[in-house]
Amino acid sequence: MDELPDGGYRLQHPGGERRIAAQPLASDTASVMFDGLFAVAQAELDEARVASITDGAFDSGQPIPCPCFETGEKWRYVWTRDVSYAIDLALARLDPQRARASLRFKLSETRAGTKGLYVAQDTGSGGSWPISSDRVVWFLAAQHLIDGNDDDSRRFAGEVWRALTDTLAQDRRYVFDEAMGLYRGETSFLDWREQSYPRWTANDVGFIAQSFALSTNVLQYRALRLAERLARERGDARAEQYAKQAQDLGATIERRFWREDRGLYMSYIGTAAHPVPFEAYDLLGLSLLVDSGIAPRERALRALSRYPALDSGSPVIWPQQPDTAIYHNRASWPFVSAYSLRAARATGHAPRIAHEIRALMRGAALAGSNMENFELTTQAVHVDDGALSGPVVNSPRQLWSVAGYLDMVIEGVFGVMPDGRIEPKLPVELVPVLFGDRETISLQLANRRITLRRPRELSGDLLVAKSMHTEGDSTAVQLVAARSADGTLASDAAAFAPASPEAPRVDADGAQWKIALPARTRLYVDGARQADAGEARTVEVPRGDVEQCFSLTRVDANGLESLHGPTRCTGDEITVAGEWPRRWIAPHDGRYAVRADFLNPHGPINTGITAAVKWLDVQCTGQPAQGGVLVMPHGQARQRSSAVTFRAAAGAECRFGLRDGFNMSYLSHNAHYTGGSGGQSGPLNAADVGALHVVALAPTPDTPSDTLAKDASKQTATLAENRTQ
Numbered sequence: 001m002d003e004l005p006d007g008g009y010r011l012q013h014p015g016g017e018r019r020i021a022a023q024p025l026a027s028d029t030a031s032v033m034f035d036g037l038f039a040v041a042q043a044e045l046d047e048a049r050v051a052s053i054t055d056g057a058f059d060s061g062q063p064i065p066c067p068c069f070e071t072g073e074k075w076r077y078v079w080t081r082d083v084s085y086a087i088d089l090a091l092a093r094l095d096p097q098r099a100r101a102s103l104r105f106k107l108s109e110t111r112a113g114t115k116g117l118y119v120a121q122d123t124g125s126g127g128s129w130p131i132s133s134d135r136v137v138w139f140l141a142a143q144h145l146i147d148g149n150d151d152d153s154r155r156f157a158g159e160v161w162r163a164l165t166d167t168l169a170q171d172r173r174y175v176f177d178e179a180m181g182l183y184r185g186e187t188s189f190l191d192w193r194e195q196s197y198p199r200w201t202a203n204d205v206g207f208i209a210q211s212f213a214l215s216t217n218v219l220q221y222r223a224l225r226l227a228e229r230l231a232r233e234r235g236d237a238r239a240e241q242y243a244k245q246a247q248d249l250g251a252t253i254e255r256r257f258w259r260e261d262r263g264l265y266m267s268y269i270g271t272a273a274h275p276v277p278f279e280a281y282d283l284l285g286l287s288l289l290v291d292s293g294i295a296p297r298e299r300a301l302r303a304l305s306r307y308p309a310l311d312s313g314s315p316v317i318w319p320q321q322p323d324t325a326i327y328h329n330r331a332s333w334p335f336v337s338a339y340s341l342r343a344a345r346a347t348g349h350a351p352r353i354a355h356e357i358r359a360l361m362r363g364a365a366l367a368g369s370n371m372e373n374f375e376l377t378t379q380a381v382h383v384d385d386g387a388l389s390g391p392v393v394n395s396p397r398q399l400w401s402v403a404g405y406l407d408m409v410i411e412g413v414f415g416v417m418p419d420g421r422i423e424p425k426l427p428v429e430l431v432p433v434l435f436g437d438r439e440t441i442s443l444q445l446a447n448r449r450i451t452l453r454r455p456r457e458l459s460g461d462l463l464v465a466k467s468m469h470t471e472g473d474s475t476a477v478q479l480v481a482a483r484s485a486d487g488t489l490a491s492d493a494a495a496f497a498p499a500s501p502e503a504p505r506v507d508a509d510g511a512q513w514k515i516a517l518p519a520r521t522r523l524y525v526d527g528a529r530q531a532d533a534g535e536a537r538t539v540e541v542p543r544g545d546v547e548q549c550f551s552l553t554r555v556d557a558n559g560l561e562s563l564h565g566p567t568r569c570t571g572d573e574i575t576v577a578g579e580w581p582r583r584w585i586a587p588h589d590g591r592y593a594v595r596a597d598f599l600n601p602h603g604p605i606n607t608g609i610t611a612a613v614k615w616l617d618v619q620c621t622g623q624p625a626q627g628g629v630l631v632m633p634h635g636q637a638r639q640r641s642s643a644v645t646f647r648a649a650a651g652a653e654c655r656f657g658l659r660d661g662f663n664m665s666y667l668s669h670n671a672h673y674t675g676g677s678g679g680q681s682g683p684l685n686a687a688d689v690g691a692l693h694v695v696a697l698a699p700t701p702d703t704p705s706d707t708l709a710k711d712a713s714k715q716t717a718t719l720a721e722n723r724t725q
Helices: 032-048 080-094 096-105 137-145 151-174 199-203 206-210 214-234 239-257 283-292 297-306 334-347 350-367 399-413 428-434 668-672 705-724
Strands: 009-013 016-020 026-028 049-053 064-069 425-427 440-444 449-453 462-471 474-482 506-509 512-517 521-525 528-533 537-542 548-554 568-570 574-576 582-585 590-599 612-620 626-632 644-648 653-660 688-697
Touching (some): 009 032, 016 032, 026 032, 032 049, 032 350, 032 399, 064 080, 064 096, 080 137, 080 334, 080 399, 137 214, 151 214, 206 626, 214 239, 214 283, 239 283, 283 297, 283 334, 297 334, 297 350, 334 399, 350 399, 350 425, 350 428, 399 440, 425 428, 428 462, 512 521, 512 548, 574 582, 582 688, 590 626
Parallel strands (some): 449 474
Antiparallel strands (some): 049 064, 425 462, 462 474, 512 537, 548 568, 582 653, 590 644, 612 626, 612 653
């Protein structure tokens, strides 16, 4: 990198040479590379400012007017999660007007006769929401754009409040699982199933729709906290409701996702029927969790130390999955590294702060652009590995990568927080790179200048503010070396998990189930670890008269566990068919689950907006009205829907009625969708619903969430303390 006489830069990288003009913001450090790459990120942000956007699946690829940020050189549209993460990272402070326009593009009224303002979940797995359910990331971005005194800020604040209350209410009805105390759905951003979920989910996203993801639940928590804040500001009585929901959710996240044997938070866990732990971890979910204040400090530090890294970067998932092409698997993503940097700053984890700053610089310098992603071990934009070559897709100037680099400079190095506070936390090991022989480094923003002055003594490992002096629009910060929290970085980032086994064979033998365990497998029964097999053997499990679910994992010589194989559930099912409402007589007192056979061929398994969502009403003699959601994703063969649980007394007649729920095709936003069903031709929320199947469940307390609420109340003080750290 060379600095040019006109204030611009010339970057020579393995792919060629790039010249960057002088930019409106500037850093002044001992590293020309650092300063020049800050200019590169600004230039690429300017390229992302467009008057119209395009995507082949919307308006048949014709331009759609929108003074927005486009997602990348290869992604010319506005996607909910991409633009939201980018705005949260840096763009809210750098271009608030365009940020609001981009977010507004993802808000929608309905076109189905119902009222409401909702955030659009983009096209996705099995027909989009509620299989993918991370659209609430929109509020992570919107929270930064509602406190201004100008007319647009005030108008946007009203839109955010309306969309927040409507979207939260809809998600609570359709996505929240009362028994688990969590929101169902796919991991945020990790939405290419076979990259990070078991391979068998590539054509079976019903499991994903019913599982629980760390990142998506943390985003719901953040949305609830925003709703609590805005409700209090408005004197709205729902403030206490939102506060209680957030409190309970935070405590449940902490309890359900922590894996003590690894010292990490799991990326996702299994279904309510079989809530198995997974040897699957992702850096975005962990970083969002730590930054939210949910994780106790000791666990946050432990997890950031245990989550592995290489000199070339931090993997977005760990462990890596075998026989899977490079994309999310075997890759680092700059925007995730930027969130990891935030989490490290929140805890004072000096080694990870330094690591992520270096990785972001190195990646942009080697590629000559803020790329979508990099191969993990080389930080290359492409690696040849036969059928597994990749990254499979990789776009220059990816918006959230650009925003991640900008955030790294503004907040990560100079400590300028979104609210204007200055809180530098700069690792001492970066002093030679950034300061060299200089006494100061500085950052010129649009309306202020920040200067950091190094201390004479570097006896600690983290430079923090000792004192500040502000004169006009300039702030000088005297740094002091401090001792940070203890932290390390694990180095097994490229480790591969074993391949998943097949579903277990479960045979009845009198009062026992006999399950054959292949060598080096682990058996889970009803969500709990039951048995391990070093050598192949057969185990027996008591046979109940209720549904029991079984799955296997494979364990390698180092103790690393595979993702689960398919689940096999047993139980005496009763089939209920005929005209609606369908009738059934309960054979005994207890809890039951009901699922529907269905076929939803209205789109491919990997995209679309027509996941069928129906509401099953259950009315049993002697019980109040019950019911729940049947989610029926795309598929080319008949499947089983998600389950609705209910209670019935022996001999009670239960009537089942079916009515429409809601899916993304009902949004006016998707009248522009031309990539499949449910778009320009009108809303479509349909499936060929066949027989219902009812099975008895193990007894639980009348209100399963009571236990969760008790656990949550014990952690209230801890959560409050974490949020104020």
